[in-house]
Structure formats: C-alpha cells, structure tokens
Amino acid sequence: MFTQEHLLTALIIFAARIADVSLGTFRHVMIIKRKRLYAFLIAFFESLIWVYAVSRVITALTDPLTSIAFALGFASGTYIGITIEGFFKIGDQAVRIFSSKGDEVSGCLRQQGFKVTVFTGEGRDGIVKMMFVQVKRRNVKKVFTCARNIDPACFMVVDDISESFTA
Numbered sequence: 001m002f003t004q005e006h007l008l009t010a011l012i013i014f015a016a017r018i019a020d021v022s023l024g025t026f027r028h029v030m031i032i033k034r035k036r037l038y039a040f041l042i043a044f045f046e047s048l049i050w051v052y053a054v055s056r057v058i059t060a061l062t063d064p065l066t067s068i069a070f071a072l073g074f075a076s077g078t079y080i081g082i083t084i085e086g087f088f089k090i091g092d093q094a095v096r097i098f099s100s101k102g103d104e105v106s107g108c109l110r111q112q113g114f115k116v117t118v119f120t121g122e123g124r125d126g127i128v129k130m131m132f133v134q135v136k137r138r139n140v141k142k143v144f145t146c147a148r149n150i151d152p153a154c155f156m157v158v159d160d161i162s163e164s165f166t167a
Contacts, residue, residue, distance in 0.1 A: 017073025102129020
C-alpha cells in the first residue's frame with residue numbers, strides 16, 4: 001500500500017511542518033516583544049520551509065499519508081513551538097504582590113537584588129502592601145519563592161511587558 005518513498009515523503013513533510021510551525025510560534029513571540037529583526041529572519045525561514053512542505057503535498061495529492069503528515073506536523077509544531085518558547089523565557093514580566101507582610105517581602109526581594117516599588121493600600125482584611133517588581137521571565141519563580149516563604153497567603157499577579165521606558 002505505502003511504499004518506502006511514500007513514507008519518507010510523509011516523514012519529510014511532517015518534520016518540515018514541525019519546523020515551520022515552531023518557527024511561527026517563536027516569530028509571534030518576537031512580534032509581541034517588538035523584536036523586528038528577529039521576527040523578519042524567522043519569517044523568512046518559516047515561509048521557505050512552508051513552501052517546501054506545501055509543494056511536497058501538492059505533488060502527492062493522491063496520497064492521503066502526505067496530507068495526514070502535513071496536519072500532524074502542524075499540530076505537533078504548535079505544541080513543540082510553545083514548549084520551546086517556554087524554555088527560552090524571553091522578555092520581562094511585572095509581578096504584583098499583595099501582602100500584609102509587605103515590608104518583610106520587599107526586604108527579601110531587595111536582598112536578592114530585585115528592584116521593588118511598594119504601595120500601601122486597603123484590602124478586605126485591613127492594610128496591605130502592594131509590591132511591584134519588574135523581572136526577566138526566568139526570575140519570576142525566584143520572586144514567587146521569596147514572597148511565599150514569608151507570606152504563604154500573599155496574592156500575586158504576573159503580566160507580560162511588551163515595552164517599558166525609563167527616564
């Protein structure tokens with residue numbers, strides 16, 4: 001039914017789709033982070049691989065295996081692209097920490113070298129401190145650990161930062 005050539009073509013299409021879709025996922029991150037040159041270069045290679053994969057499918061339209069490999073490569077590339085992006089942890093995030101032990105939490109964070117801005121506010125149970133910390137994505141867990149070790153009941157919110165400006 002399927003020859004060795006058919007299987008090899010399907011495998012090549014599958015691998016090409018994983019590559020181009022993973023690159024596409026990564027390119028979207030570069031666009032959001034406003035890294036234009038990286039997005040441009042990735043888009044070039046992504047489209048080059050895509051054209052190759054599509055041309056292989058079109059030349060073998062009667063073979064259902066190539067269509068399945070194309071679709072499966074797309075789905076797998078999406079999953080792999082998101083996973084790879086998670087390893088790189090590109091960009092900055094803003095961590096907001098709400099705690100009744102804000103002075104202790106901010107002290108711990110400052111000892112670890114983080115820049116912390118503290119605001120005083122009023123919560124459901126009384127006075128709370130809201131700390132604002134801008135960190136690289138790879139350092140968010142360090143902020144979480146420091147805050148939770150001091151105040152296990154603290155509330156934290158993390159936002160992605162696309163751009164920030166200094167004076």
